Amino acid sequence: MRLSFAGERILAVMAHPDDADLMCAGLLERARSEGAAIGVAYLCRGDKGQPDPPLPNLADVRFGEAARNAGAIGATIIRGIFDDGSLVDGEPGRAFLLAAFREFRPTLVIAHPPEDYHPDHQACAQLALSVSWMSASKGFITENLPPLTQQPALWWCDTFGMTGFDPTLFVDVSPWGPGKVDRLASHESQLARGPGGSSHPFAALVRHQMESRGRESLVEYAEAYRPHQTYKRTRAW
Numbered sequence: 001m002r003l004s005f006a007g008e009r010i011l012a013v014m015a016h017p018d019d020a021d022l023m024c025a026g027l028l029e030r031a032r033s034e035g036a037a038i039g040v041a042y043l044c045r046g047d048k049g050q051p052d053p054p055l056p057n058l059a060d061v062r063f064g065e066a067a068r069n070a071g072a073i074g075a076t077i078i079r080g081i082f083d084d085g086s087l088v089d090g091e092p093g094r095a096f097l098l099a100a101f102r103e104f105r106p107t108l109v110i111a112h113p114p115e116d117y118h119p120d121h122q123a124c125a126q127l128a129l130s131v132s133w134m135s136a137s138k139g140f141i142t143e144n145l146p147p148l149t150q151q152p153a154l155w156w157c158d159t160f161g162m163t164g165f166d167p168t169l170f171v172d173v174s175p176w177g178p179g180k181v182d183r184l185a186s187h188e189s190q191l192a193r194g195p196g197g198s199s200h201p202f203a204a205l206v207r208h209q210m211e212s213r214g215r216e217s218l219v220e221y222a223e224a225y226r227p228h229q230t231y232k233r234t235r236a237w
């Protein structure tokens with residue numbers, strides 16, 4: 001038995017410009033190959049993760065890095081507007097994400113889990129949960145963008161390094177794993193962080209993580225998720 005994403009509209013709601021490429025790009029590319037529409041919304045501008053020497057236009061550079069990879073897998077990209085470290089579940093974030101939901105109209109949202117390591121990731125989780133409810137509620141008005149007809153399902157994605165994440169669903173991304181690793185090279189500004197550029201070994205970590213999740217689920221490469229079970233966001237798959 002194999003789950004199909006055909007006909008779904010899948011939106012990854014991530015904190016920073018590289019997070020979708022790190023955490024859920026395998027699912028997105030597989031879903032696209034099966035006939036889903038895919039999108040990436042990141043909420044923070046990516047203005048704080050400076051390489052050495054620092055870039056004055058880091059947020060623009062990071063948008064370019066993210067957009068290149070989104071384009072490579074056929075994903076719509078929604079650019080974040082909040083300063084790194086400032087993200088909270090409050091009115092500005094909800095309004096931004098509500099407009100994004102009503103424009104993209106997801107049936108399935110992928111977001112960082114609430115237990116993730118970074119405060120922006122934690123805020124992103126809460127915002128995704130809050131707005132997954134609000135998006136189909138007629139009481140919340142967005143100009144020229146009608147409410148969704150149904151709340152989207154919500155899946156938490158894995159944590160960076162798998163720390164503290166207890167998955168309940170594994171997605172086989174074996175054919176797409178190598179491409180996911182290769183595309184991490186686009187995040188040049190992040191690979192250049194730290195002395196010698198060696199403090200951010202994205203490719204090795206992500207390959208290991210997909211292999212490890214694959215060993216748990218008896219495939220070559222897998223990504224791990226946990227569907228969030230709450231009223232109107234729970235689905236039968």
Ligand SMILES: [Zn+2]
Nearest residue numbers: 015016019118
């Ligand atoms: Zn992040």
